Amino acid sequence: MSEPGARIDALVEPLFRRQYGRLVAGLTRIFGPARLDLVEDVVQESLLRAMRTWPFEGVPDRPERWLATVARNLATDALRHDATAAQKQRELATWATAAAAEAPPDRLPDEVADDTLRLIFTTCHPSLTPETRVALTLKTLCGFGVSEVAAALLAREATVAQRLSRAKAQLQRSEIDFVVPPPAELELRLASVLEVLYLLFNEGYRVHRGQGLVRRDLVAEAVRLAELLCRMPETDQPQVHALLALMRFLGARLPARTDAFGELLTLSHQDRERWDRDWLQRGFAHFARSIAGDRRTAFHVEAAIASVHAAAPTYADTDWVAVLRHYDDLVAEQDSPVVRLNRAVALAKVHGLDAGLAELERLDDDPKLRHYGLLPATRAQLLWSRGDPDAAAAAYRAALALECSEPEQQFLQARLRRCEAGDGAPAW
């Protein structure tokens, strides 16, 4: 034990969250996904004991070892009525030693990495709905509390709690094995995992409703888990690198982003000096590795679009022809009205404002875009640029009438005011 208070800086990292996920992963291997409730209770109690002991005795030099030992003891207590107690106790002892193994910062000890991978496949099991997978992953793997999951997903706390308990019941019923899926199933199961990481990232990166521009915790967790997948031999696959490249390219822009509304419309205003070089470099490295396979996924195409922007030293240098070509690919890969809306912007860049506006008109009747503020906002931008500020103002008002987050509202209102004042159209 160190001196009381001697390690104030020791806990700057999200140690408790990280340890939560690691401990849950290890104990779930021993107890099985069906007993996730028991596992989470044990881990929660271990952290609680740390919170109550460390203020007096100081943070131990090896907090992960302290926690693993306490968790092991608590789990042993929980085994009193278990028929397989002796076997499990031996497993617990082996696990506690492995879990406390020294590893370089930023890397998990091998055994912990294996367990974490299994837990990813469990919480992202395709028998659960995507929303449930996201919530369960945040809770068990990322160590979020129920209220934090709710805040991150902009859902009500009671809803999240209910979703989580149903998920655990589902895991119990379906007797899911705690394994990395065998090769025959891997493709499908991995797709289910990547879908969750993509949702997680987007939830943090984009703003749909409510306050707060970026929920960076979610971005960080999505990247962290994707990196683990890239490092593990079973999941080191091109589409995983494609997804991670996409996250890195987009995440690199976060320091420069002043608003998240319709990024294609506002990229022109970002100070590219503030883009994170390290993230960009990592993005390109993973992008290169994503091309290894012969299969193209939507992640590949999205990463390709992001790479065009990442590669342009200034906005004026953007290769819009390439962007448009990639959007054509994306329509082929994963057609959706939102993809077509984004494509319309590239279309306007390459073939002119009228071509873009005509494409927007085709999207007007799509029920999925009826409440999507970006559609009228995009139209406003194009109309304004064409020299029709009155029609543009009307489109901005239409956008403001739809549900949008506070930063989005501020963005739209500022644009509307400038439009009404007769200013020239902003660059886009």
Added chain:
Amino acid sequence: MPKYMLILRGEESPEPTEFSPEEMQAILRQYEAWAGGLAQQGRLLDGQKLTDGDGRVMVPGAGDAVSVKDGPFQETKEVIGGFYLIRADSYDHAVKLCQGHPNFRFGSIEVREIDLMGQPDDA
């Protein structure tokens, strides 16, 4: 310099699900910041957590006998969670050092001066 014992009282034990990992770490960080500040000034001499539960107290029985009495010993539901031994310039100073202590979120702090009975302080 006089020494003081800070006796930390609080609710018996919080519900395990009361805090998220992040919140627990934040609380811990507050304790650490407080204790770290005192440690840097050389004022923090010791700190220990006591085990949960009410414990037992020995009281004089009949004759030479001692009888053991189970807790709780007070009407209050608060129990002593742990203690710190600190150095302060005066009682008032010790009280001042306790201000902003994170334990007030959970209970109270009793400040008691260590009675040196006129002996010189060993440090």
